Amino acid sequence: MSRFIVRRLFSMLGVLFAISVLTFLLFNALPNPALRLAGRFASAAQIAHINHQWGFDKPVYIRYFTIMKLVFTGKVISYDQQVNVDHELLQYLPVTVSLAIGAGIIWLSTGILFGVLSAWRAGRWLDRGLTVLALIGVSMPVFFLGALMSYYLGDKWGILPAGGYVKLQDDPAQWFVHMLMPWFALSVLFIGVYSRVLRSTILDTVNDDYVRTARAKGLTERQTMTRHVLRNSLIPIVTLFGLDFAAVIGGGAILTETVFNLHGIGQYAAQSVEALDIPPVLVITLFGAFVVVIIGAFVDILYAYLDPRIRL
Amino acid sequence: MSATGSTPASVIEESLPQEGWPAAGEDVPPGIGPYRLAWRRLRRNKVALAFGGLFLVIVILCLLAPVYAKHVAHTGPNTENVDTALNQFGVPLGPTWHAKYFLGADNVGRDVAVRLLYGGRNSLEIGFEATLITIVLATLLGVLSGYFRGPLDGFISRAFEVIWPYPVYLLGIVLGVVLEISGLDLGLFKIGGSSLLITALVIGVIYTPYVGKAIRGQVLGLREREFIDAARQQGLGNMRIMYEEVLPNVASTIIVFIPLVLANAILTEAGLSFLGAGVRPPNPSWGTMISEGINLLPSAIHTMLVPGIMLVLCVLGINVFGDGVRDALDPRAKIRIDH
Numbered sequence: 001m002s003r004f005i006v007r008r009l010f011s012m013l014g015v016l017f018a019i020s021v022l023t024f025l026l027f028n029a030l031p032n033p034a035l036r037l038a039g040r041f042a043s044a045a046q047i048a049h050i051n052h053q054w055g056f057d058k059p060v061y062i063r064y065f066t067i068m069k070l071v072f073t074g075k076v077i078s079y080d081q082q083v084n085v086d087h088e089l090l091q092y093l094p095v096t097v098s099l100a101i102g103a104g105i106i107w108l109s110t111g112i113l114f115g116v117l118s119a120w121r122a123g124r125w126l127d128r129g130l131t132v133l134a135l136i137g138v139s140m141p142v143f144f145l146g147a148l149m150s151y152y153l154g155d156k157w158g159i160l161p162a163g164g165y166v167k168l169q170d171d172p173a174q175w176f177v178h179m180l181m182p183w184f185a186l187s188v189l190f191i192g193v194y195s196r197v198l199r200s201t202i203l204d205t206v207n208d209d210y211v212r213t214a215r216a217k218g219l220t221e222r223q224t225m226t227r228h229v230l231r232n233s234l235i236p237i238v239t240l241f242g243l244d245f246a247a248v249i250g251g252g253a254i255l256t257e258t259v260f261n262l263h264g265i266g267q268y269a270a271q272s273v274e275a276l277d278i279p280p281v282l283v284i285t286l287f288g289a290f291v292v293v294i295i296g297a298f299v300d301i302l303y304a305y306l307d308p309r310i311r312l
Numbered sequence: 313m314s315a316t317g318s319t320p321a322s323v324i325e326e327s328l329p330q331e332g333w334p335a336a337g338e339d340v341p342p343g344i345g346p347y348r349l350a351w352r353r354l355r356r357n358k359v360a361l362a363f364g365g366l367f368l369v370i371v372i373l374c375l376l377a378p379v380y381a382k383h384v385a386h387t388g389p390n391t392e393n394v395d396t397a398l399n400q401f402g403v404p405l406g407p408t409w410h411a412k413y414f415l416g417a418d419n420v421g422r423d424v425a426v427r428l429l430y431g432g433r434n435s436l437e438i439g440f441e442a443t444l445i446t447i448v449l450a451t452l453l454g455v456l457s458g459y460f461r462g463p464l465d466g467f468i469s470r471a472f473e474v475i476w477p478y479p480v481y482l483l484g485i486v487l488g489v490v491l492e493i494s495g496l497d498l499g500l501f502k503i504g505g506s507s508l509l510i511t512a513l514v515i516g517v518i519y520t521p522y523v524g525k526a527i528r529g530q531v532l533g534l535r536e537r538e539f540i541d542a543a544r545q546q547g548l549g550n551m552r553i554m555y556e557e558v559l560p561n562v563a564s565t566i567i568v569f570i571p572l573v574l575a576n577a578i579l580t581e582a583g584l585s586f587l588g589a590g591v592r593p594p595n596p597s598w599g600t601m602i603s604e605g606i607n608l609l610p611s612a613i614h615t616m617l618v619p620g621i622m623l624v625l626c627v628l629g630i631n632v633f634g635d636g637v638r639d640a641l642d643p644r645a646k647i648r649i650d651h
Contacts, residue, residue, distance in 0.1 A: 018474045026490055135635065139628040141579050141599075143586050144620040147606045155610065252479030255583050259606070266482075270587050273485045276493075285478070285486050292477035 004304050012297040019289045024064050027282050071286060076279045078272070085283045089265065095165050096264035098175070099256065100248040102183040107190035108241055114191060115198025115237075116230065122203060130195060137192030146185040146259035153181060163261035182260045186253055190244060194237055201233040208232075235307070242299035243292065250288030346564070346641075353640040360636020367629030370622070374432035381426045385412050389430035390594050392420040404612050416614045418604065424618055431596035431619060432626075438512045438591070439578040445516025446573050450523035451559075451566060457524075458531025459554055469528070472521035480518055481583055487514040488589035511590045515577050523569050530562050564641045571634025575627045582623055598623040 051057050055066030070076050074086035118130045154162025160181050166174040205211065206229055214224045244252075254266035261267070265284060272280040354360060373380075381388055404417040415425040457468035475483075491510045534540065535558070543553050584590035585599025593600055598619045605616025 015470075015473055015477070018470065019477065022474055026486060029490055030493055131635075135631050136624075136628060139575065139579075139624055139631050141582050141586075141602075141620070141623060141627075143583065143606075144602055144616075144623065147602070147609075147616060148620070151609055151613065247479045250479050251482050254479075254481045254485070254587060258587065269482055269485065273489050274588055276489070281486055281489070285482055288479045288482050289477045292479070296477065 001304065005301055008297055008300055008304075012293060015293050016290060019293065020068060020286060021064065023282065023286050023289070024067060026285075027278065028060070028063070030278070067282075071283055076283055078277050078280050085280045088268065088280065089283060089287065092263055092265045092268050094168070095262050096249055096251065096253065096257070096266065098165075098168065098179055099182055099186065099253055099262060099264060100245055102179050103186040103190075103248065103253075104241070104245050106183055107187035107194065108237075110187065111191045111194025112198060112234070112237065114195035115202065118195055118199040119202035122199070127199075134192040134195050137188045138196075140188060141255075142185055142189060143255040143259045145188060146182070146256060149181050149185055150260060163259075165262045165264075182256055182262060185260070186248070186256045194240065197240065198233060198237055201236055202229060205229050205233050235303075239299060239303075242295055246292040246295035247288070249295075250291035251284050252288065350564075350637075350640040354636055357636040357639065360633050360639075363629045363631075364633035364636070365629075367626060367633060370432065370626045370629065371436060374429050374436055377426070377429035377433055380429055381423075385414070385423050385426050387412060387423045387426060389427045389596055390422065392422055404608075404615065407614055407618075415618050416612070418601075418615050419608050419612070424601075424615060427596040427601060428598075428618055428622055431591075431598050431601050432622065434508060434591050434595065434597040435578055435581055435599065435623070436626075438508055438515065438581045438597070439574055441509065441512035442515035442519070442577040442581070443570060443574045445513060446519045446523055446577070447566060447570060449516065449520045450527055450569075451562070453520070454524040454527030455531050455554055455558055455562065458528040459535055459550070459558060461532070461535075465528070468524075472524055475518070476521045476525075478518075480580060481587065483518055484514055484580060484584045485587055485589040487517075488584060492589075508591065511581060511584060512577075515580050515584075518580070519573055519576065523566075523573060526569070527562050527565060530565055531558055534558055534561050568634070568638045568641055571630050571637060575630040575634065578623070578627055578630070598626075 053066075054070070055063035058066065071086075074084065076085040077083070078085050078088070114130050114134070118127045118134075121127045150162045153159045161178050163181075164178060166178050168175045211224060211228055214228045215221075219227070249265075251265040251269050253264070254270050256262070257264040257266040258270050265287070269281060269284040269288075272278075272284070377389075404419055404421065407416045408414060412423065415423075415428065418424055418427070453468050453472075457465035488511065491514065540553060540557055543557050548556070581590050581597065582599030582602065585597045586603040588603075591597035591600050593604070601619035602616055602623070605612070605614075605619065608615050
């Protein structure tokens with residue numbers, strides 16, 4: 001087990017390094033970066049300072065280390081607002097985490113429920129109904145759904161607040177009410193995907209040998225289903241969940257955050273891109289990919305612990 | 313697929329590694345090929361066919377956009393008309409029963425129906441181009457890395473692993489912005505920053521690892537099979553084995569991925585355009601139109617509803633049809649999307 005953990009962590013470090021290089025190269029491809037970083041009203045001295053600070057006057061490999069040092073020591077300054085990007089990121093993080101946790105609970109539980117119901121009633125009306133719902137869910141762009149919800153439920157009928165974020169520590173009830181619509185809007189697509197995946201894995205698993213063994217040794221149908229079929233069918237779902245959850249924390253919920261005006265990491269990225277403010281975009285891109293890789297590695301290790309076959 | 317019990321026939325069917333074999337209990341005359349069989353199953357799935365038809369109708373309507381603009385609406389997609397299309401408070405016309413402004417006007421008096429069709433051309437064009445890029449790249453890289461294994465596979469798989477973790481929209485807007493500023497110089501030809509091809513390329517590259525990984529996995533299994541050995545014994549070269557023996561065997565996987573990628577590419581285009589990193593205004597696309605409509609919200613909801621409903625119908629058509637195709641061919645295909 002410890003050998004597996006060490007190996008997995010080393011491969012994680014390799015991927016993280018490769019991602020940092022790729023992200024660097026992406027931004028390195030910008031023509032005249034110092035001008036872009038310095039903003040519209042930069043003086044010649046400012047540009048020279050940037051050139052030096054970001055290593056644009058140095059060879060590429062030194063520039064890579066210069067920029068990574070800036071990012072990881074938290075010294076990147078945005079040029080649009082002249083604020084420290086890492087501080088900003090930490091300030092936006094709780095909003096995104098609130099969104100991810102609430103939505104994650106909703107989409108995982110509902111996705112599993114719908115998937116199980118659908119497999120249980122495969123081919124009947126309940127299954128068909130849930131299939132239709134799932135297909136509509138995966139066809140619904142979240143920003144359109146979000147805009148509809150925010151307009152009708154929020155502005156027009158005034159049932160829920162149309163957008164914005166209230167800090168959890170300020171007012172838990174208002175926090176909850178403000179997050180309800182974003183949670184549901186974000187969950188819809190995932191519920192569609194998860195219920196479909198779970199349905200097909202369950203239907204594949206019921207024909208496996210160990211399920212027949214479980215039946216043969218006299219377990220009741222309910223015991224067979226919960227202890228053997230469902231437990232094994234949940235494996236792909238948990239992998240998916242790890243990745244999707246990480247992607248949302250890493251700023252992947254840009255559309256949801258933008259349409260509900262949640263000042264999270266995704267909206268920060270969107271606003272920075274709109275302002276062509278490069279430093280925050282660089283940091284958020286790195287952050288997003290890193291979160292996904294690191295959480296992915298932890299999910300793998302968790303699995304190896306739960307399922308010894310994976311350690312091989 | 314049946315949920316109950318396992319008849320001997322379905323056990324045998326499962327142990328057969330090749331897709332497209334007759335399902336348990338299916339009455340099939342001997343000598344019918346897997347694709348004919350899949351087509352027979354698909355033809356029986358009326359719902360899937362109906363939704364495939366819906367998508368086809370949308371494509372044809374969008375292709376006819378210039379005809380509609382010229383002969384029905386008598387106005388272009390970017391023709392502004394503030395005088396008659398807005399009321400005295402500046403609120404645009406809603407849907408009317410006239411040929412002009414059939415679906416209403418937007419805030420500068422452009423005909424929503426005309427823009428919807430022209431926007432659909434852009435959205436669909438990007439969707440099809442991105443799908444083509446994804447499928448070609450993924451097939452090429454997946455087959456090569458699965459067939460040769462070794463260092464080439466190591467390199468390609470690592471490349472997939474490095475692109476995979478970037479959240480889709482984040483990578484999309486970053487690539488979109490970088491390429492928009494710098495344009496793309498591919499040596500032989502240059503793509504300008506505002507070209508639709510940039511957006512298509514970005515989306516196409518983002519989805520390549522999802523499909524490429526699946527194809528690679530399948531090829532890894534195929535290359536150990538006897539018919540590949542047989543082909544090698546006959547003296548066929550690697551290229552010919554890949555083209556004539558491996559490719560036909562991953563074809564059904566590729567076919568299943570096409571609608572999945574197309575639906576996601578169209579949704580991604582809309583999302584990127586919504587964020588301002590896809591199609592640039594005043595050029596219409598469904599994403600930019602929804603985004604413009606949201607900004608007009610309290611007064612003119614049709615400007616958001618019309619492109620939104622069109623987008624959902626189009627993607628739903630592809631998804632339901634694709635679901636039917638998958639049921640007919642039945643390999644496993646999954647794709648991760650986030651938003």
